[in-house]
Amino acid sequence: MAADSGTLIVGACQAGVQLAASLRELxxxxxxxxxxxxxxxxxxRPPLSKDLHGGTVDAAALAFRTADWYGRQDIDLVTGEQIVRLERNDDGGVAVSAGGRRFRFARLALATGAAVRRLQLEGTELDGVHYLRDAAEADRLAAGLAAARKVAVVGGGFIGLEVAAGARAAGKQVTVLEAAPRLVGRAVAEQTSEYFRAAHLRRGTEVVLQAKISRLTGSGGKVTGVELGDGTHVAADVVLIGVGVLPRTELAGQLGLAVDNGIVVDEFGLCSDGMTVAAGxxxxxxNPYVRGDGGRLRLESVPHAIEHARTAAAALLGRRAPYRMxxxxxxxxxDIKLQIAGLSAGYDQTVLRGDPDADKFSLLYYRAGRIIAADCINSPADFMAVKTALAKDRDIPADAAADPGVRLRQLIAEPAVR
Ligand SMILES: Cc1cc2nc3c(=O)[nH]c(=O)nc-3n(C[C@H](O)[C@H](O)[C@H](O)COP(=O)(O)OP(=O)(O)OC[C@H]3O[C@@H](n4cnc5c(N)ncnc54)[C@H](O)[C@@H]3O)c2cc1C
Structure with a gap:
């Protein structure tokens, strides 16, 4: 019998490393x-948009594991090799990298993550225009920010706002340009979006909503600003474009796996061939917490990548436990810490606790009288209470929750008798 050629994990970040660790733990x-x-x-990756103001970003300082951990776990870590071809055969398959290396495998895991969405716009090739996904990009952005006076951020999502807030705190003149009528509109309700707009304005950041960008302007190959559809010119020495990401599904496509806004997996992390896993x-x-959209979603978050990788590792070993995080x-x-518990889509009632003007409040979301999510600003105790209640399928009654003097933890109801 041929030796087991083992598991190949393509993609070495949050989900890939957790997959490897979980396989060993199992x-x-x-x-x-x-x-x-x-x-x-x-x-x-999270510090890449939050700790940019030292002028450099050192990937080694952000490593998940010490260099010798991989050796001790007998995990063969191969860096700097992009897998460009995957083939399946009776024994498992073979992966080929751009550098020509071949990796045989018995079991395959895809943890290829996501890549930034690029804007097709005049001027994006100019010096001083940045995207942000990896450490190399963060390092270049940090160097650019250190020398910049004026910063424009295209995209008022989380990453754009994190970079904007850091740049403003470091004394830069910052403008956020968002195409939609409100900030972080995909993730939070109007009240939380409005809080972010007001909070960033209070800190001196300009926020332009419904911004239609015509082009980036430049001089001598260097960006000088952003021109809007109405002719306004926003001057900038650094432009960060943060307009979302696209899942990396090319390899899954090569294997004929189902792809639909990401690699389609079942509750165990198994792809449509029933043997490859994908995570992160x-x-x-x-996900049982999704209402609508066929009960499916694609998540971009660290806690999800970790938990999903654990589920997928178990499935690779034939131990199927559904993902229910x-x-x-x-x-x-x-200085603004947002924590979100649950999924707010489909809410029909909100309850505000605390004071948005004081940068300390929680917005609780209810549907049909039951709590489904919360956005908590500088309110970690509320976040923990809602997270606990949702994970245990308990409720927090809306009428009592509105009183910020009452701790949410004390309101978590006993489970309903079914
Ligand atoms: C700037 C930034 C800030 C963030 N902040 C937060 C935060 O505050 N909170 C939070 O919860 N989440 C945050 N996130 C999101 C979080 O980092 C991601 O959800 C998480 O990294 C997902 O992990 P992943 O392993 O699935 O994918 P990724 O992190 O995208 O990793 C995938 C890896 O696979 C590699 N890869 C892809 N294709 C191939 C191939 N063909 N061959 C070889 N390698 C390949 C890629 O190079 C990459 O290294 C942030 C993300 C960014 C970029």
Missing amino acids: GDCSPITLVGAEPHAPYQ DCANLP MPWFWSDQA
Whole structure:
């Protein structure tokens, strides 16, 4: 019998590293190869948009694991190799990298993540125009910000607002340009969007909503600003474009796996062939907390990538346990800490606790009289209470929750008798 050629994990970041770690924790002793396209050992992405103001970003300082951890776990970490071709055969398959290396595998996991959405616009090639997904881009952006006086951020989503807040706190003149009528509109209700607009304005950041960008202007190959449809020119020495990401599904497509806003997986993380797994930002999965959209979603968050990778690792070893994590997320925008528990889509009532003008409040979302989510600004105790209640399928009654003097933790109701 041929030796087990083990598991190949394509993509070496949050989900890929967790997959490898979980396989070992579950007692898998077969070979594990973790291949990543980036040159660095796997590192955390969240600080890339939050800690940019030292002039440089060092991926090594953000590494998930010490260099010797991979050796001790007998995980073969291969960096700087992009897998460009995948083939399946009777023994499992073979992956080929752009550098010509071949990796045989018995089991395959895709943790390819997401790539930034690029704008097709005049001027995006100019010096001083940045996107932000990886450490190399963050390092260039940090250097640009250190020398900049004026910063324009195209896109008022979490990453754009985090960079804007940091740049403003470092004394830059900052303008956020958002195409939609409100900030972070995909993730939060109008009240929280309005809070962010007012909070960033209070800190001196300009916010332009419904901004239609015609082009980026430049001089001598260097960006000088952003021109809007109405002729307004926003001067900038640095422009960050943060307009979302697209899941990386090319390899799944090569294998003929189902793809629909991400690699389609079942509740165990298994792809449509029933044997490959996919986890993290690249995957579209069923989740019991989703109402509508066929009960499916694609999540871009650290807690999800970790938990989903655990589920997928178990499935690779034939131990199927459905993924049921209650979605949660955080965003740090200088002194503003947002924590979100649950999914607010489909809410029919909100309850406000606290004072948005004081940068300390929670917005609780209800549907048919039951709590489904909360946006908590500088209110970690509220966040923990709602997260706990949702994870245990308990309610927090809306009428009592409106009183900020009452701790939400004390309002968590006993489960309803069914
Ligand atoms: C700037 C920034 C700030 C963020 N802040 C937060 C936050 O505050 N809170 C939060 O919860 N989440 C945050 N996130 C999101 C979080 O980092 C992601 O959800 C998480 O990294 C997803 O992990 P992943 O492993 O699925 O994908 P990724 O992190 O995208 O990693 C995928 C890896 O696969 C590699 N890869 C892709 N294709 C191939 C191939 N063919 N061959 C080899 N390698 C390949 C890529 O190079 C990449 O390294 C942030 C993300 C960014 C970019």
